[in-house]
Amino acid sequence: xxxxxxxxxxxxxxxxxxxxxxxxxxxxxxxxxxxxxxxxxxxxxxxxxxxxxxxxxxxxxxxxxxxxxxxxxxxxxxxxxxxxxxxxxxxxxxxxxxxxxxxxxxxxxxxxxxxxxxxxxxxxxxxxxxxxxxxxxxxxxxxxxxxxxxxxxxxxxxxxxxxxxxxxxxxxxxxxxxxxxxxxxxxxxxxxxxxxxxxxxxxxxxxxxxxxxxxxxxxxxxxxxxxxxxxxxxxxxxxxxxxxxxxxxxxxxxxxxxxxxxxxxxxxxxxxxxxxxxxxxxxxxxxxxxxxxxxxxxxxxxxxxxxxxxxx
Amino acid sequence: xxxxxxxxxxxxxxxxxxxxxxxxxxxxxxxxxxxxxxxxxxxxxxxxxxxxxxxxxxxxxxxxxxxxxxxxxxxxxxxxxxxxxxxxxxxxxxxxxxxxxxxxxxxxxxxxxxxxxxxxxxxxxxxxxxxxxxxxxxxxxxxxxxxxxxxxxxxxxxxxxxxxxxxxxxxxxxxxxxxxxxxxxxxxxxxxxxxxxxxxxxxxxxxxxxxxxxxxxxxxxxxxxxxxxxxxxxxxxxxxxxxxxxxxxxxxxxxxxxxxxxxxxxxxxxxxxxxxxxxxxxxxxxxxxxxxxxxxxxxxxxxxxxxxxxxx
Ligand SMILES: [Zn+2]
Ligand SMILES: [Zn+2]
Numbered sequence: 001x002x003x004x005x006x007x008x009x010x011x012x013x014x015x016x017x018x019x020x021x022x023x024x025x026x027x028x029x030x031x032x033x034x035x036x037x038x039x040x041x042x043x044x045x046x047x048x049x050x051x052x053x054x055x056x057x058x059x060x061x062x063x064x065x066x067x068x069x070x071x072x073x074x075x076x077x078x079x080x081x082x083x084x085x086x087x088x089x090x091x092x093x094x095x096x097x098x099x100x101x102x103x104x105x106x107x108x109x110x111x112x113x114x115x116x117x118x119x120x121x122x123x124x125x126x127x128x129x130x131x132x133x134x135x136x137x138x139x140x141x142x143x144x145x146x147x148x149x150x151x152x153x154x155x156x157x158x159x160x161x162x163x164x165x166x167x168x169x170x171x172x173x174x175x176x177x178x179x180x181x182x183x184x185x186x187x188x189x190x191x192x193x194x195x196x197x198x199x200x201x202x203x204x205x206x207x208x209x210x211x212x213x214x215x216x217x218x219x220x221x222x223x224x225x226x227x228x229x230x231x232x233x234x235x236x237x238x239x240x241x242x243x244x245x246x247x248x249x250x251x252x253x254x255x256x257x258x259x260x261x262x263x264x265x266x267x268x269x270x271x272x273x274x275x276x277x278x279x280x281x282x283x284x285x286x287x288x289x290x291x292x293x294x295x296x297x298x299x300x301x302x303x304x305x306x307x308x309x310x311x312x
Numbered sequence: 313x314x315x316x317x318x319x320x321x322x323x324x325x326x327x328x329x330x331x332x333x334x335x336x337x338x339x340x341x342x343x344x345x346x347x348x349x350x351x352x353x354x355x356x357x358x359x360x361x362x363x364x365x366x367x368x369x370x371x372x373x374x375x376x377x378x379x380x381x382x383x384x385x386x387x388x389x390x391x392x393x394x395x396x397x398x399x400x401x402x403x404x405x406x407x408x409x410x411x412x413x414x415x416x417x418x419x420x421x422x423x424x425x426x427x428x429x430x431x432x433x434x435x436x437x438x439x440x441x442x443x444x445x446x447x448x449x450x451x452x453x454x455x456x457x458x459x460x461x462x463x464x465x466x467x468x469x470x471x472x473x474x475x476x477x478x479x480x481x482x483x484x485x486x487x488x489x490x491x492x493x494x495x496x497x498x499x500x501x502x503x504x505x506x507x508x509x510x511x512x513x514x515x516x517x518x519x520x521x522x523x524x525x526x527x528x529x530x531x532x533x534x535x536x537x538x539x540x541x542x543x544x545x546x547x548x549x550x551x552x553x554x555x556x557x558x559x560x561x562x563x564x565x566x567x568x569x570x571x572x573x574x575x576x577x578x579x580x581x582x583x584x585x586x587x588x589x590x591x592x593x594x595x596x597x598x599x600x601x602x603x604x605x606x607x608x609x610x611x612x613x614x615x616x617x618x619x620x621x622x623x624x
Contacts, residue, residue, distance in 0.1 A: 012390045013356050040386040041353035044325050066389045066419045074352040074382040078324045095418050102414040106407050107378045108455050143420050 001026055001152070001205055001305040003230065005297045006045040007037075008269045010234045010248075011067055016277070018045055018299055019067035020270060022230060024150065024207060025051070029131060032057045036148065036209045036230070042071035043078050045299065054084035058127070060134070061092030062211030063145035064099065073103035080111035087114040091126055091136070093144040094119045120146055123218065131155075137222045139213035141247045147210040149222040156181075157199030164197055205305050208263075212270065214244060215253050223261035227306040231257065232270035233283055233296070251283040255290035264306055266294040313338055313464075313517055313617040315542065317609045318357040319349075320581045322546045322560075323379055328589070330357055330611055331379035332582060334542060336462065336519060337363070341443060346370045348460065348521045348542070354383035355390050357611065366396035370439070372446070373404030374523030375457035376411065385415035392423035399426040403438055403448070405456040406431045432458055435530065443467075449534045451525035453559045459522045461534040468493075469511030476509055517617050520575075524582065526556060527565050535573035539618040543569065544582035545595055545608070563595040567602035576618055578606040 002025040009017030019039025023046075026032050033055045035042070046053060056079065062068055072090075079088070090096060097117040104110060118126060123137040123146065131153055139145040159179040167186060169175065177184050178194035185191050208226040210219055212234075223229050231254035235243040243250045251268055258266040268287060271280050280296045287294040297303070314337040321329025331351025335358075338344050345367045347354070358365060368391065374380055384402075391400070402408060409429040416422060430438060435449040435458065443465050451457040471491040479498060481487065489496050490506035497503050520538040522531055524546075535541050543566035547555040555562045563580055570578040580599060583592050592608045599606040609615070 012393050013359065013386075015359055018356070040383065041356050044330070044353050044356070047325065047327055064418050064420065066386060066415075066421075069418075070382075070386045070389075070415070071352065074325075074378055077378045077382075081324050099414060099418040102411060103378075103382070106376050106381075106411040108376065109378075 001029060001207070003207070003228065003267065003303045003305060004049060004051065005267075005269060005299055005301045006035075006042050006049070007039045008271055008297050008299050008301075010232075010270045010272045012273070013039070013041065014273050014276075016299070017271060017273070018042070019071075020211070021045065021071065022209065022269065023049075023051055023056075026132075027055070029152065031055065034058045034060065034150075036060045037062055037068040037211060038071040038075055039067050040070040040074075043075040046075075048300065053079040053082055054086065056084075056088065057086065058089045058091065060146075060148050060209070061090065061096050062139070062147070062209075063141055063143050064093055064095050065143065065212070068211065069096070069099060072100055073107075076100065076104065076111055076115070077107065077109070080113060085112045087116060089116045089118060091118045091120060091134075093146065094121060135222065137218040138216075139210065139218060140216040141212045141214070145212055147208065147213070147219065147222045149226070150207045150209075152204035152206070154204050155202040157201055159194075160197050160199050164192075167192065203306075207305055208261075210249075210254075210257070212248060214247050215249065215257070219257045220260055223257055223263055226261060226263045228265040228267060228303065229254075229258050229261065229263045230267045230269055233268035233287070234270050234272045236275070236283055236286055251287040252290060255287035255294060258291040258294070263291075264293065265303075266291050267303060268294060268296045271296065313341060313519070315519070315540065315579065315615045315617060316361060316363065317579075317581060317611055317613045318354050318361070319351045320583055320609050320611050320613075322544075322582045322584045324585070325351070325353065326585045326588075328611070329583060329585070330354070331383075332523070333357065333383065334521065334581065335361075335363055335368075338444075339367070341464065343367065344369045346372065346462075348372045349374055349380040349523060350383040350387055351379045352382040352386075355387040358387075360612065365391040365394055366398065368396075368400065369398065370401045370403065372458075372460050372521070373402065373408050374451070374459070374521075375453055375455050376405055376407050377455065377524070380523065381408070381411060384412055385419075388412065388416065388423055388427065389419065389421070392425060397424045399428060401428045401430060403430045403432060403446075405458065406433060447534065449530040450528075451522065451530060452528040453524045453526070457524055459520065459525070459531065459534045461538070462519045462521075464516035464518070466516050467514040469513055471506075472509050472511050476504075479504065515618075519617055520573075522561075522566075522569070524559065525561060526559050527561065527569070531569045532572055535569055535575055538573060538575045540577040540579060540615065541566075541570050541573065541575045542579045542581055545580035545599070546582050546584045548587070548595055548598055563599040564602060567599035567606060570603040570606070575603075576605065577615075578603050579615060580606060580608045583608065
């Protein structure tokens with residue numbers, strides 16, 4: 001599981017940061033890529049990465065401000081032009097369907113795949129299958145805005161082959177049966193219960209994405225024990241008042257949330273253009289005083305989950 | 313008057329060519345910039361130029377395909393965020409208003425300026441003031457598509473100061489009166505008619521922009537005697553059949569139109585991604601056999617009007 005940042009700036013695109021989008025790459029886990037927000041030119045950013053648009057199966061929109069959604073119609077059209085034909089789901093506030101459908105209909109050409117819209121009014125569980133679940137939570141922005149928490153389900157541990165050595169089990173189906181947790185009778189009459197030979201559950205991961213918002217307790221709920229929190233950090237603590245008035249967060253507030261949540265890592269994004277170049281590091285330093293494992297991200301940064309070091 | 317190309321590719325953005333947009337810079341003439349089509353990430357391209365969004369006063373949309381309009385909502389929003397507060401006019405096929413208004417309304421924040429929509433059903437004169445007029449003409453694409461012809465009005469010639477020398481006119485208001493074409497009586501009783509001392513009209517310029525289309529006679533009408541024709545050239549002559557089926561033009565067809573129109577120059581744009589890198593020059597060579605003064609343009613190319621050499 002990796003996070004690849006496609007746009008890390010606030011409000012309007014600049015030469016160094018595009019508007020919001022981050023990809024959660026789950027190629028090993030699901031052979032899928034999920035996007036969180038799709039600012040204008042997200043498809044242009046994707047052109048510069050290894051992400052293939054047809055692998056994008058779910059898009060989670062935080063809120064309906066232009067810098068978070070104006071790239072959607074183009075991305076959806078190009079996904080179709082580039083051979084994408086599998087269904088796609090779009091989660092987001094009420095109104096997202098209207099915006100996308102109007103944009104696609106005006107062009108007179110529908111994508112070659114089905115788009116399912118899941119319009120959210122409140123938080124709660126919005127997706128749940130064998131391997132993952134996703135919860136949404138209402139944040140506190142000028143308009144309806146959701147944060148998202150992606151939870152990988154516990155994965156069954158490995159078969160402990162070492163412990164089985166003494167039974168001289170021949171290569172073949174018995175290993176598979178034990179791995180599935182079945183009970184097996186060997187040729188010599190020995191009865192083995194697969195469950196006794198399966199190691200502990202593999203650690204599952206939690207990724208939380210907190211878009212434009214003031215502090216609200218919902219952030220704590222969404223972030224609890226997350227492996228990594230992607231948190232907006234439009235301002236520094238010295239602009240605390242402005243952050244509050246514009247319904248945004250400071251680096252300090254993001255770090256406090258990560259701390260309270262006992263998260264493993266914090267990635268700061270949605271950086272205001274006032275923090276150009278190295279200035280963005282002041283936000284990182286500010287946050288690190290409270291929560292050490294913090295990074296300010298840049299466009300095209302790739303982070304592995306659980307939070308380790310930058311790869312991109 | 314200059315043309316600056318912001319996007320010169322067909323259909324979907326590629327690493328080397330963005331989707332359609334070209335700026336007609338009339339800074340000396342009007343202190344304005346006009347845009348023809350606004351594909352996604354046009355505002356991102358503008359960031360890399362000297363164009364200031366607030367100088368954009370008119371936008372002419374050829375047709376409602378995504379690669380020609382998906383950059384509009386973002387550009388209009390950013391123009392406002394960056395202090396643009398003067399009115400803006402958008403010309404284009406019926407439906408353009410709905411697309412833009414839905415996009416702007418969903419974000420819950422209106423630009424700080426008035427947008428006037430001029431939705432076109434047929435061709436004809438669509439703008440006319442003291443110094444310029446614009447005509448639209450129906451092209452032949454899969455959907456309603458307009459070409460545009462921008463005509464600068466004749467500009468009154470210079471006062472021929474040399475011819476006035478012998479009258480020993482004192483510095484002062486008399487020169488201004490003569491320049492305005494008035495009749496003036498000098499102190500010695502000599503009567504001078506200003507019109508006799510004004511040189512020939514300065515050459516005025518014609519720029520024609522032909523977007524996605526098959527050949528249609530309307531192209532000839534819009535292009536007649538143009539200083540420069542910007543013409544789509546999605547395909548080469550060897551893909552003539554495909555061009556026809558997809559309602560597009562070949563480089564040869566663009567050159568034939570320029571030739572028939574006695575135009576001074578031809579700029580080929582809307583280049584298919586199949587002609588990558590140097591391959592695009594095959595389109596130029598193909599056209600030059602028929603119309604010598606042809607160039608295939610690239611993103612960020614700047615051409616002066618009347619057509620001289622590339623500056624960007
Ligand atoms: Zn934002
Ligand atoms: Zn096109």
